[in-house]
Amino acid sequence: MPTTQFTYDPFDPAVMADPLPFYRVLRDQYPVYYLEKWDTYALSRFSDIWNVLELNDGTFVASEGTLPAAAVLAQHNDGPVPDPPLHPLPFHANFDAPIYDEVRRCTAAPFRPKSVPKLAERITTLANERLDELLPRGRFDLTQEYGGIVAASVVCELVGLPVDLAADVLATVNAGSLAQPGSGVEVANARPGYLEYLTPVVKRRRSDEGHACPIVDNLLAYRLPDGSALTDMEAAVQMLGVFIGGTETVPKIVAHGLWELSREPDQLAAVRADLGANVPLAREEMIRYCAPAQWFARTLRRPFTLHGTTIRPGQRIISLLASANRDEREYPRADEFIWNRPIPRLLAFGRGQHFCLGAHLARLEITIMVTEWLKRVPDFQVDVESACRPPSSFQWGWNTIPVEV
Template sequence: MADPLPYYRVLRDEHPVYYVEELDTYALSRFEDIWTVLGNTDGTFVASEGTLPSAAVLERHNDGPVPDPPLHPMPFHANFDSPIYENVRRCTSAQFRPRAAAKLDDRIRTLANERLDELLPRGRFDLTQDYGGIVAATMVCDFLGLPTELAPEVLATINASTLTQPGEGVEIGNSRPGYLSYLTPIIERRRAAGADGANPIADALINFRLPDGSALSDTEAATQMLAVFIGGTETVPKITATGLWHLLAHPDQLAAVREDLTANIPVAREEIIRYSAPAQWFARTLRRPYEIHGTTMAPGQRVIALMASAARDEREYPDPDRFIWDRPIERLLSFGHGQHFCMGVHVARLEVTIMMQEFLKRVPDYRIDEMAASRPPSSFQWGWNNIPVEV
């Protein structure tokens, strides 16, 4: 995780299906293979052990298919197969659909400029945390019904959760108590108020009924909000900040983008996402045998999709280690694919676009303090938590 790219190249070239015996898990590294596996909809691959299972989960070998978890206490809904997964996801996704996301333009632009009003006079600040992080966390507060003044606190809580050491893994599905200390009170307040739809996400979860007719408890409903709480806060700031860094490192490309920020930033954004999206992998567990490259994977075994390796696969992207702002991109795996495709993709793209546009509109010249930039250890992300900029 200190520098995964050379390892990914070896895997793609020599071991496209790499078996990790102690975890009974296969790693896939090529774009087309991952695209096909994640796009499979016949129930062969499920997330019943989590999309980000910890080492403790992977060390336990299965002797056959793994069923869905019990309904109660209900874990994060991504652990379930159809139809529970889709039905719970609908409770949290309404505000992130294309038409609803498009209406957020003015709000995001206002937040970006309010941050720049405060930050630019300082002359030096952190692109990831002070700029992108606060804007993204404020939007998450809007979505969930948290006071916006909590945005810095929410951002710090999420950041701390990803600083895991080797072997610890990521426990998104079970969540850390710090997350639920923000989310459970939202559910409690909305239940007491009657859950009349004023808070779309919380109220939909309170009114949701499982196939057996039971409702979600406060903790169970709060757990289903984790996708918004974490996903909306973690990735967008890193992509925005790293994108501004990549453009600065290629002055000719930055100049070309500046010629028309409205038209060119959305194009550059896709290459930035491909080149530097911080999430490295997601996992599935097999329920049926599956053959790939002459290897048959058995029910109960796991497959880890190395998304970041796929983003550098020369079979999909010519000269993939070069940053090319207007590279034609037909397919992208950075937001996932298939059943678990990121529900916040439209809002994420809009946030990255607007924050980069507003920064470049107002900042004619800037410098990244590369020696002070930091990429702390993580078992899941390879992203820059701190990118100091001087303007």
């Protein structure tokens, strides 16, 4: 890629098709890159992003959303941006403390380190039920039909939906993440397709119907600083992070990670030699190498200087987590998949206040799905020509990985 005329824009069709070459140039030559059109700075190096996301002093806020669409970024700010109004309450990640912390706690119960291991038996059952159905067919989609259905089934149970809706939930979330070149994906928006599933769940629990659901029940009990409660729609919107994040990311990491292992027979054999000890190591490399999320945004409320560039209140930064995952300064031979690579620090789940709520569950799901696959599938081949990685400004992952067993 010629650097004399280098430009980077996350919504550029060329970037959406393959951002990795752009990330390398950014890391090497433009660690704080200004996107004039969006009045936004792109950060691409691991250590810079690590240090920025660590700050929790009000310098950076998510008032415009953690993944603002192009239409939002096109509006340039003249100074700090206030929190959104309380009603209708947008996704809680748009707020700073205390609202962000309080609503996040409402949804956190199933994802705490002590709670997540209780789900292991159920996830193992779901994974093997899928394999029982898929393996006799000989050919199927590793991303959607294996990892996708298992992950969506777990999400359904966590938010109080029947598991037989898993395929529909998966299709809805996948469709919501597609974006046309020139525009972005705004996960914080209350997309009608998502809320058609979630709002009825909230309504049933408010009427004291159905099974107890800690996430919903906590949201219904929550009161905003002005003393008001959440409407059904507002409570459903707060569940979008669980609904979308829990459904979309893990299947792509599992399928892509297994594909990478299959490319390197020696690595695959090494992992198989002791699944209990080695899958957790390979899992971390799968997360680093295969995580599909590309970036998240913050808006400044205070001036901040990095590499001699001062960013003003109202301007934004986008932290290119996918670039950080490939930063040679943090990971030697970063563009290679090395199953037992030492990974003392990882940014794929974010860092600081907005660290991924489901990180512990994601790790458990990946471990179980990879382990059960390797236990039951002695040999498999990916149909490389038919694999599909749609262009995306955000979830740039392998949506389709056909596999033959």
